[in-house]
Amino acid sequence: MIIVNTGDGKGKTTASIGQIIRSLGHGNKVCLIQLFKGKYFYGEQNILTELEGLEFFSFASEHPYCIEGITLEEAKEKCIPAAQKLAELAASEKRYDLIVLEEFNIALRDGFLDKIKFIDLVKKLSEKSDIVITGRAAPQELIDIADLVTEMKEIKHPFQKGISAKKGIEF
Amino acid sequence: MIIVNTGDGKGKTTASIGQIIRSLGHGNKVCLIQLFKGKYFYGEQNILTELEGLEFFSFASEHPYCIEGITLEEAKEKCIPAAQKLAELAASEKRYDLIVLEEFNIALRDGFLDKIKFIDLVKKLSEKSDIVITGRAAPQELIDIADLVTEMKEIKHPFQKGISAKKGIEF
Numbered sequence: 488m489i490i491v492n493t494g495d496g497k498g499k500t501t502a503s504i505g506q507i508i509r510s511l512g513h514g515n516k517v518c519l520i521q522l523f524k525g526k527y528f529y530g531e532q533n534i535l536t537e538l539e540g541l542e543f544f545s546f547a548s549e550h551p552y553c554i555e556g557i558t559l560e561e562a563k564e565k566c567i568p569a570a571q572k573l574a575e576l577a578a579s580e581k582r583y584d585l586i587v588l589e590e591f592n593i594a595l596r597d598g599f600l601d602k603i604k605f606i607d608l609v610k611k612l613s614e615k616s617d618i619v620i621t622g623r624a625a626p627q628e629l630i631d632i633a634d635l636v637t638e639m640k641e642i643k644h645p646f647q648k649g650i651s652a653k654k655g656i657e658f
Numbered sequence: 659m660i661i662v663n664t665g666d667g668k669g670k671t672t673a674s675i676g677q678i679i680r681s682l683g684h685g686n687k688v689c690l691i692q693l694f695k696g697k698y699f700y701g702e703q704n705i706l707t708e709l710e711g712l713e714f715f716s717f718a719s720e721h722p723y724c725i726e727g728i729t730l731e732e733a734k735e736k737c738i739p740a741a742q743k744l745a746e747l748a749a750s751e752k753r754y755d756l757i758v759l760e761e762f763n764i765a766l767r768d769g770f771l772d773k774i775k776f777i778d779l780v781k782k783l784s785e786k787s788d789i790v791i792t793g794r795a796a797p798q799e800l801i802d803i804a805d806l807v808t809e810m811k812e813i814k815h816p817f818q819k820g821i822s823a824k825k826g827i828e829f
Contacts, residue, residue: 488816488827490668496808498663498673501680505672505702508679510826512701530683531676538705584826617827635827636813637667643807645659655681655755656659656788656806 488617489609489633493592493625496641497657503587503619504531510617511540515584518542518576518616522569522590523550527658542583544572550593559597566599570608577611585617592622595629602626659788660780660804664763664796667812668828674758674790675702681788682711686755689713689747689787693740693761694721698829713754715743721764730768737770748782756788763793766800773797 490506492499507517517540525548535541547565549557569591576586588609594600606628612618620629630636645653652658661677663670678688688711696719706712718736720728740762747757759780765771777799783789791800801807816824823829 488824490827491813492669494811497661497806498669498676498808498810501676502669502673502810504676504679505669505674506827508675508705509672509701509829512704512706513826515701515826530680530686533683534679534709535683617824630813633814634816635668636815637669638811638813639669639673640665640809640811641807642801642809643804645805653659653788655684655686656661656677658680 490635492621494638496639498639499621510585517585518583563599587619590622592625596624661790661806663792665809667810669810670792681756688756689754734770758790761793763796767795
Protein backbone atom coordinates (compact mmCIF):
# COMPACT_ATOMS: atom_id res chain seq x y z
CA MET A 488 0.00 0.00 0.00
CA ILE A 489 1.27 3.50 -0.89
CA ILE A 490 0.27 6.16 1.65
CA VAL A 491 0.84 9.91 1.24
CA ASN A 492 0.62 12.51 4.04
CA THR A 493 0.61 15.94 2.47
CA GLY A 494 -0.90 19.41 2.92
CA ASP A 495 0.22 22.58 4.70
CA GLY A 496 -1.01 21.61 8.17
CA LYS A 497 0.66 20.00 11.17
CA GLY A 498 0.55 16.22 11.52
CA LYS A 499 2.31 14.78 8.48
CA THR A 500 5.49 13.77 10.32
CA THR A 501 3.81 12.96 13.64
CA ALA A 502 1.29 10.73 11.79
CA SER A 503 4.15 8.87 10.15
CA ILE A 504 5.84 8.41 13.54
CA GLY A 505 2.56 7.11 14.94
CA GLN A 506 2.34 4.74 11.97
CA ILE A 507 5.86 3.48 12.72
CA ILE A 508 4.98 2.90 16.38
CA ARG A 509 1.77 1.08 15.40
CA SER A 510 3.63 -1.15 12.97
CA LEU A 511 6.52 -1.89 15.36
CA GLY A 512 3.94 -2.72 18.02
CA HIS A 513 2.79 -5.61 15.84
CA GLY A 514 6.39 -6.86 15.65
CA ASN A 515 6.91 -5.53 12.11
CA LYS A 516 10.17 -4.46 10.50
CA VAL A 517 10.27 -0.78 9.62
CA CYS A 518 12.68 1.45 7.72
CA LEU A 519 12.59 5.22 8.20
CA ILE A 520 14.47 7.48 5.80
CA GLN A 521 14.24 11.15 6.60
CA LEU A 522 15.33 14.31 4.83
CA PHE A 523 15.74 17.91 6.04
CA LYS A 524 15.43 17.24 9.76
CA GLY A 525 18.49 19.19 10.88
CA LYS A 526 16.97 22.46 12.09
CA TYR A 527 15.91 21.12 15.47
CA PHE A 528 16.58 18.07 17.56
CA TYR A 529 13.30 16.21 17.21
CA GLY A 530 12.28 14.50 20.45
CA GLU A 531 11.07 11.38 18.67
CA GLN A 532 14.64 10.52 17.66
CA ASN A 533 15.50 9.68 21.27
CA ILE A 534 12.75 7.06 21.32
CA LEU A 535 12.84 5.77 17.74
CA THR A 536 16.55 4.96 17.85
CA GLU A 537 15.91 2.69 20.86
CA LEU A 538 13.10 0.65 19.35
CA GLU A 539 13.69 -2.86 18.10
CA GLY A 540 12.73 -3.51 14.49
CA LEU A 541 13.41 -0.01 13.19
CA GLU A 542 16.24 0.99 10.86
CA PHE A 543 16.72 4.72 10.68
CA PHE A 544 18.56 6.75 8.01
CA SER A 545 18.87 10.50 7.74
CA PHE A 546 20.15 12.42 4.70
CA ALA A 547 20.37 16.05 3.59
CA SER A 548 19.64 17.40 7.04
CA GLU A 549 19.58 21.03 5.83
CA HIS A 550 17.05 22.53 3.50
CA PRO A 551 17.93 25.97 2.08
CA TYR A 552 14.48 27.37 2.96
CA CYS A 553 14.99 26.54 6.66
CA ILE A 554 18.71 26.88 7.25
CA GLU A 555 20.92 29.65 5.91
CA GLY A 556 24.23 29.05 4.18
CA ILE A 557 23.29 26.09 2.03
CA THR A 558 22.49 26.42 -1.67
CA LEU A 559 19.81 24.55 -3.61
CA GLU A 560 22.59 22.84 -5.57
CA GLU A 561 24.25 21.61 -2.34
CA ALA A 562 20.93 20.35 -0.97
CA LYS A 563 20.29 18.51 -4.23
CA GLU A 564 23.69 16.81 -4.00
CA LYS A 565 22.96 15.73 -0.44
CA CYS A 566 19.80 14.02 -1.64
CA ILE A 567 21.75 11.71 -3.95
CA PRO A 568 22.53 9.16 -1.19
CA ALA A 569 18.82 9.08 -0.29
CA ALA A 570 17.94 8.15 -3.88
CA GLN A 571 20.73 5.56 -3.82
CA LYS A 572 19.41 4.11 -0.57
CA LEU A 573 15.95 3.75 -2.10
CA ALA A 574 17.35 2.01 -5.17
CA GLU A 575 19.33 -0.28 -2.88
CA LEU A 576 16.17 -1.17 -0.87
CA ALA A 577 14.26 -1.88 -4.09
CA ALA A 578 17.02 -4.15 -5.39
CA SER A 579 17.59 -5.94 -2.08
CA GLU A 580 16.17 -9.28 -0.96
CA LYS A 581 15.57 -7.72 2.45
CA ARG A 582 11.97 -6.96 3.24
CA TYR A 583 10.49 -4.33 5.53
CA ASP A 584 6.79 -4.29 6.39
CA LEU A 585 6.80 -0.51 6.33
CA ILE A 586 9.10 2.06 4.72
CA VAL A 587 8.60 5.71 5.71
CA LEU A 588 10.05 8.42 3.45
CA GLU A 589 9.96 11.61 5.49
CA GLU A 590 9.77 14.93 3.60
CA PHE A 591 10.45 13.29 0.24
CA ASN A 592 7.59 15.33 -1.25
CA ILE A 593 9.68 18.45 -0.57
CA ALA A 594 12.66 16.94 -2.37
CA LEU A 595 10.39 16.17 -5.34
CA ARG A 596 8.86 19.66 -5.30
CA ASP A 597 12.29 21.27 -5.33
CA GLY A 598 13.71 19.01 -8.02
CA PHE A 599 16.23 17.39 -5.64
CA LEU A 600 15.01 13.95 -6.71
CA ASP A 601 14.03 12.76 -10.17
CA LYS A 602 10.25 12.39 -10.01
CA ILE A 603 9.93 9.61 -12.62
CA LYS A 604 12.72 7.51 -11.10
CA PHE A 605 11.32 8.07 -7.59
CA ILE A 606 7.82 6.98 -8.58
CA ASP A 607 9.18 3.86 -10.28
CA LEU A 608 11.13 2.97 -7.12
CA VAL A 609 8.09 3.54 -4.90
CA LYS A 610 5.96 1.32 -7.13
CA LYS A 611 8.61 -1.39 -7.00
CA LEU A 612 9.05 -1.10 -3.22
CA SER A 613 5.28 -1.22 -2.70
CA GLU A 614 5.24 -4.77 -4.07
CA LYS A 615 6.92 -5.94 -0.87
CA SER A 616 6.32 -3.13 1.68
CA ASP A 617 3.79 -0.53 2.71
CA ILE A 618 5.26 2.88 1.92
CA VAL A 619 4.48 6.20 3.64
CA ILE A 620 5.67 9.38 1.90
CA THR A 621 5.31 12.70 3.72
CA GLY A 622 5.78 16.38 3.02
CA ARG A 623 3.69 19.21 1.74
CA ALA A 624 3.07 19.61 -2.01
CA ALA A 625 2.95 15.92 -2.98
CA PRO A 626 3.13 15.76 -6.78
CA GLN A 627 -0.01 14.67 -8.62
CA GLU A 628 1.89 11.75 -10.19
CA LEU A 629 2.48 10.36 -6.68
CA ILE A 630 -1.12 10.93 -5.60
CA ASP A 631 -2.21 9.07 -8.75
CA ILE A 632 -0.32 5.89 -7.77
CA ALA A 633 -1.12 6.13 -4.02
CA ASP A 634 -3.80 4.03 -2.31
CA LEU A 635 -4.33 6.33 0.66
CA VAL A 636 -3.81 10.10 0.61
CA THR A 637 -4.50 12.47 3.48
CA GLU A 638 -4.23 16.21 3.21
CA MET A 639 -3.28 17.69 6.58
CA LYS A 640 -5.07 20.99 6.18
CA GLU A 641 -4.16 23.91 8.39
CA ILE A 642 -7.29 25.37 9.94
CA LYS A 643 -5.51 27.29 12.70
CA HIS A 644 -1.82 27.46 13.66
CA PRO A 645 0.09 29.59 16.19
CA PHE A 646 2.59 30.40 13.39
CA GLN A 647 -0.22 32.50 11.90
CA LYS A 648 0.09 34.75 14.97
CA GLY A 649 3.89 34.85 14.67
CA ILE A 650 4.44 32.37 17.52
CA SER A 651 7.54 30.26 16.89
CA ALA A 652 7.97 26.46 17.00
CA LYS A 653 7.49 24.93 20.45
CA LYS A 654 9.72 22.15 21.81
CA GLY A 655 7.74 18.93 22.29
CA ILE A 656 5.10 20.11 19.83
CA GLU A 657 6.75 21.06 16.52
CA PHE A 658 10.07 19.32 17.24
CA MET B 659 -1.63 25.11 23.87
CA ILE B 660 -4.84 23.42 22.71
CA ILE B 661 -4.41 21.28 19.59
CA VAL B 662 -7.24 19.61 17.66
CA ASN B 663 -6.83 16.83 15.06
CA THR B 664 -10.09 16.44 13.23
CA GLY B 665 -11.49 15.63 9.77
CA ASP B 666 -12.58 12.44 8.02
CA GLY B 667 -9.11 11.36 6.86
CA LYS B 668 -6.51 9.01 8.30
CA GLY B 669 -3.83 10.44 10.61
CA LYS B 670 -5.65 11.91 13.62
CA THR B 671 -4.69 9.14 16.03
CA THR B 672 -1.30 8.36 14.49
CA ALA B 673 -0.42 12.08 14.65
CA SER B 674 -1.33 12.15 18.34
CA ILE B 675 0.84 9.05 18.94
CA GLY B 676 3.69 10.75 17.10
CA GLN B 677 3.13 13.81 19.28
CA ILE B 678 3.35 11.64 22.40
CA ILE B 679 6.59 10.04 21.17
CA ARG B 680 8.05 13.47 20.36
CA SER B 681 7.14 14.82 23.78
CA LEU B 682 8.39 11.74 25.68
CA GLY B 683 11.62 11.98 23.69
CA HIS B 684 12.26 15.34 25.35
CA GLY B 685 11.76 13.72 28.75
CA ASN B 686 8.26 15.14 29.19
CA LYS B 687 5.41 13.68 31.23
CA VAL B 688 2.43 12.67 29.13
CA CYS B 689 -1.09 11.46 29.88
CA LEU B 690 -3.09 9.61 27.23
CA ILE B 691 -6.82 9.06 27.70
CA GLN B 692 -8.48 7.14 24.93
CA LEU B 693 -12.07 6.29 24.11
CA PHE B 694 -13.60 3.74 21.73
CA LYS B 695 -10.44 1.78 20.95
CA GLY B 696 -11.84 -1.68 21.54
CA LYS B 697 -12.58 -2.90 18.03
CA TYR B 698 -9.00 -3.87 17.25
CA PHE B 699 -5.81 -4.39 19.16
CA TYR B 700 -3.85 -1.31 18.16
CA GLY B 701 -0.15 -2.08 17.69
CA GLU B 702 0.94 1.16 19.34
CA GLN B 703 -0.37 -0.08 22.70
CA ASN B 704 2.45 -2.63 22.91
CA ILE B 705 5.01 0.17 22.66
CA LEU B 706 3.25 2.99 24.52
CA THR B 707 2.67 0.93 27.66
CA GLU B 708 6.43 0.30 27.87
CA LEU B 709 7.55 3.93 27.63
CA GLU B 710 8.67 5.84 30.67
CA GLY B 711 6.83 9.08 31.38
CA LEU B 712 3.48 8.03 29.91
CA GLU B 713 0.30 7.36 31.88
CA PHE B 714 -2.33 5.61 29.81
CA PHE B 715 -6.07 5.34 30.50
CA SER B 716 -8.73 3.76 28.33
CA PHE B 717 -12.50 4.13 28.80
CA ALA B 718 -15.64 3.20 26.87
CA SER B 719 -13.82 0.84 24.55
CA GLU B 720 -16.92 0.14 22.44
CA HIS B 721 -18.72 2.64 20.28
CA PRO B 722 -22.18 1.56 19.03
CA TYR B 723 -21.35 2.58 15.44
CA CYS B 724 -18.37 0.18 15.37
CA ILE B 725 -19.34 -2.69 17.63
CA GLU B 726 -22.73 -4.38 17.74
CA GLY B 727 -24.63 -5.09 20.94
CA ILE B 728 -24.01 -1.84 22.76
CA THR B 729 -26.58 0.94 22.98
CA LEU B 730 -25.93 4.68 22.80
CA GLU B 731 -27.09 4.92 26.41
CA GLU B 732 -24.57 2.29 27.54
CA ALA B 733 -21.76 4.02 25.64
CA LYS B 734 -22.71 7.32 27.26
CA GLU B 735 -22.54 5.75 30.72
CA LYS B 736 -19.12 4.33 29.96
CA CYS B 737 -17.88 7.83 29.16
CA ILE B 738 -18.69 9.07 32.68
CA PRO B 739 -15.37 7.85 34.17
CA ALA B 740 -13.52 9.62 31.35
CA ALA B 741 -15.20 12.90 32.28
CA GLN B 742 -14.39 12.21 35.95
CA LYS B 743 -10.76 11.52 35.10
CA LEU B 744 -10.54 14.85 33.28
CA ALA B 745 -12.05 16.71 36.23
CA GLU B 746 -9.59 14.93 38.51
CA LEU B 747 -6.64 15.98 36.33
CA ALA B 748 -7.85 19.58 36.29
CA ALA B 749 -8.21 19.64 40.09
CA SER B 750 -4.91 17.87 40.79
CA GLU B 751 -1.57 19.44 41.64
CA LYS B 752 0.04 16.93 39.31
CA ARG B 753 1.28 18.36 36.06
CA TYR B 754 1.70 16.69 32.68
CA ASP B 755 3.46 18.44 29.81
CA LEU B 756 1.03 16.89 27.36
CA ILE B 757 -2.46 15.42 27.73
CA VAL B 758 -3.91 13.55 24.73
CA LEU B 759 -7.66 12.99 24.58
CA GLU B 760 -8.20 10.37 21.90
CA GLU B 761 -11.58 10.34 20.09
CA PHE B 762 -13.13 12.79 22.53
CA ASN B 763 -14.57 14.72 19.56
CA ILE B 764 -16.72 11.65 18.82
CA ALA B 765 -17.99 11.58 22.40
CA LEU B 766 -18.88 15.27 22.06
CA ARG B 767 -20.57 14.74 18.68
CA ASP B 768 -22.69 11.93 20.07
CA GLY B 769 -23.63 13.75 23.26
CA PHE B 770 -21.73 11.28 25.49
CA LEU B 771 -19.93 14.19 27.15
CA ASP B 772 -21.31 17.57 28.16
CA LYS B 773 -19.78 20.00 25.69
CA ILE B 774 -19.77 23.06 27.95
CA LYS B 775 -18.24 21.19 30.91
CA PHE B 776 -15.67 19.55 28.63
CA ILE B 777 -14.57 22.86 27.12
CA ASP B 778 -14.25 24.42 30.58
CA LEU B 779 -12.06 21.50 31.71
CA VAL B 780 -9.89 21.72 28.60
CA LYS B 781 -9.39 25.45 29.13
CA LYS B 782 -8.44 24.83 32.74
CA LEU B 783 -6.08 21.96 31.86
CA SER B 784 -4.44 24.05 29.14
CA GLU B 785 -3.17 26.45 31.79
CA LYS B 786 -0.69 23.80 32.89
CA SER B 787 -0.45 21.34 29.96
CA ASP B 788 -0.57 21.17 26.20
CA ILE B 789 -3.74 19.31 25.20
CA VAL B 790 -4.37 17.32 22.04
CA ILE B 791 -7.98 16.36 21.26
CA THR B 792 -8.68 14.01 18.36
CA GLY B 793 -11.64 12.63 16.47
CA ARG B 794 -13.67 13.60 13.47
CA ALA B 795 -16.36 16.27 13.75
CA ALA B 796 -14.71 18.53 16.34
CA PRO B 797 -17.37 20.96 17.57
CA GLN B 798 -16.97 24.61 16.54
CA GLU B 799 -16.83 25.66 20.22
CA LEU B 800 -13.67 23.56 20.62
CA ILE B 801 -12.11 24.90 17.40
CA ASP B 802 -12.82 28.41 18.69
CA ILE B 803 -10.73 27.91 21.85
CA ALA B 804 -7.97 25.88 20.14
CA ASP B 805 -4.59 27.31 19.17
CA LEU B 806 -3.77 24.75 16.49
CA VAL B 807 -6.34 22.89 14.42
CA THR B 808 -5.58 20.45 11.62
CA GLU B 809 -8.22 18.89 9.42
CA MET B 810 -7.06 15.48 8.23
CA LYS B 811 -8.85 15.49 4.91
CA GLU B 812 -9.42 12.25 3.07
CA ILE B 813 -8.23 12.59 -0.53
CA LYS B 814 -8.04 8.84 -1.23
CA HIS B 815 -8.66 5.83 1.02
CA PRO B 816 -8.81 2.08 0.31
CA PHE B 817 -12.10 2.00 2.29
CA GLN B 818 -13.58 3.87 -0.69
CA LYS B 819 -12.91 0.74 -2.74
CA GLY B 820 -14.40 -1.52 -0.05
CA ILE B 821 -10.99 -2.68 1.22
CA SER B 822 -11.09 -3.32 4.97
CA ALA B 823 -8.77 -2.09 7.72
CA LYS B 824 -5.20 -3.40 7.48
CA LYS B 825 -3.20 -4.54 10.51
CA GLY B 826 -0.20 -2.27 11.09
CA ILE B 827 -1.85 0.53 9.09
CA GLU B 828 -5.33 1.25 10.51
CA PHE B 829 -4.77 -0.57 13.81
